[in-house]
Amino acid sequence: MSRKQVDHDYNLRSMSNLMGERRKKVSDGGERSLIKAPSNASISSQGASAGASTAGAPAAPAAASSSTTTGDLERAARKQFQQDVTPGFVYVLAAFSALGGFLFGYDTGVISGAMLLLKRELDLSALWQEVLISSTVAAAALSALLGGFLNGLFGRRVCILLASFFFAVGGVVMSTAPGKEVLLAGRLIVGVGLGIASMTVPVYIAEASPPHLRGQLVTVNTLFITGGQFTASLVDGAFSYLQRDGWRYMLGLSVLPAVLQFVGFLFLPESPRWLIQRGLTQKARRVLSQIRGNQNIDEEYDSIKNSIDEEEDSGGEGPVIWRMLTYPPTRRALLVGCGLQMFQQLSGINTVMYYSATILQMSGVRDDRLAIWLAGLTTFTNFLFTLLGVWLVERVGRRKLTLGSIVGTCLSLSLLAIGFLMTAQHSPPVTFHPLDPSMANSTCSKYQLCEPCMLDPGCGFCYRENASALLASSCVPVNKASTERAAWGRCSNSSLMRDQTYWAYNYCPTSYSWLVLLGLVLYLAAFAPGMGPMPWTINSEIYPLWARSTGNACAAGVNWTFNILVSLTFLHLAQYFTYYGAFFLYSSLALLGFFFIYGCLPETKGRRLEEIEALFENQLCSCGASDSDEGRQVEYIRVKGSNYHLSDNDASDVD
């Protein structure tokens, strides 16, 4: 946003905030809801309206008495804008927190490259490989749930310190592991750190950010996740040349950012919202002043304090999750938060990323090393388009960004599926049936086409190629120790492979690979700016303070659980429904996700965290109908005394 435009927005929104104050009627008690009627000004400036309203605008209705002139308002707005410069400290705080995201991406991404070396050096069976990969995600799912409890009890800062401690210890254990059992212990420790970091970091950043920057700063955390995945693929590429102990460096390098984060957080403050909730009000004021620079923090402080008092007044019995489920607004928020995380994973991101090396091989990249490096290009594309998300989130808002992203995701998944379908329909035939030297009758020899042969995990396709045709193609068993070659015959040994003899495992040579490649690039371009980061960003802001840790814990738990579910079922899905079947399924799930998001996700852009609960007052999944209400802003003022609920009567408060 240009400076000029910012200036313009600030004037408008500040004026609209101050004028909003005029509409607040002082009553003799109770809680008032104010609905500002949409005006062009408030619609265009809605993105940051709440941000400005926190900055120095006095809370008392008397502040803008009916005698206030437009000139006064303009002067006040200008003054407010001058004060409202975001201090650099918030950026430092966000960057150190987002190192948690970096470690999330690095530790989940690095294992695929490390595994290529590990399985040879530690002689890992397929089961052990699976266990080493999935254990981290499973531990993350459990610890994310536990993280909710820890967050409420010890605060965000301690949890982030704990997570970076786990990351560092896990990294040391893995890189020095004498055998697979210790390695597994290291992977589990890292998983515990991952779960805690994944649910705490977005909350911490959201609670420390001013509303007009919140979306952007929380989305930076996902940018760091994808940055971590990209770095991991580079590290994998570089150390894959080191056949002995290369994996130790790959896994151990995560210690550096973990230590950096730990040290940084020794000096960073606790979230002011958590401090107020704990009654540490002086400390909270100090932290707020520190992170808001020279701005007036009174209104923000009061607004947080009021909402906490309200929560305490309204009481509520039993564990937080029970209170969330029995109170309609938080129940709806939880459903939306968990649904978003579920659909993120059901859109198949981790399958697509994992499978990208094979997609590239299909496209004719035959050299394994080159395929590893090119897979880095996939993670880089994911990173690059997440950057676009950081740029867009405060401009177009969460709702439109997520909707646009899931439509693109759904279409590109269909394109991927069509690419696989064409590949399957033009599958090359098996023309050569060599005799198995061990005389064992493997199932591979029964296949007449490449497609069923490659879908059988025990077989691969061995063929020769000259300029335009495939020659002497056979379906033979895969080597049990390495899927990079056949168990016997021409493709079993690189020295035996004469010129232009190739081994295709998991894919078939095809002339439709360009379609699949196009699908892959479009998929990342669509998914990464919206469906990648928004579930994390939105979850960090939709729950009231008392429910925030638990809500984020549940949603992160759902994310990790579906992550593991999708990764573990992909190969079976492909085996039973073929690749195009699997991708059509993901595409249909993304379509379902679209309807869910369209109906249920309200816009949270620019609102104060304390205001967002009100967006879930309405029946769940009535958001599609309220698209036109985006310019409306609901505000609560608490006036000491009895509470009353949002009702139709409130509409009478509108001038």
Ligand SMILES: O[C@H]1[C@H](O)[C@@H](O)[C@H](O)[C@@H](O)[C@H]1O
């Ligand atoms: O938001 C992130 C991001 O999109 C990553 O690329 C993906 O691997 C994670 O599973 C997801 O939670």
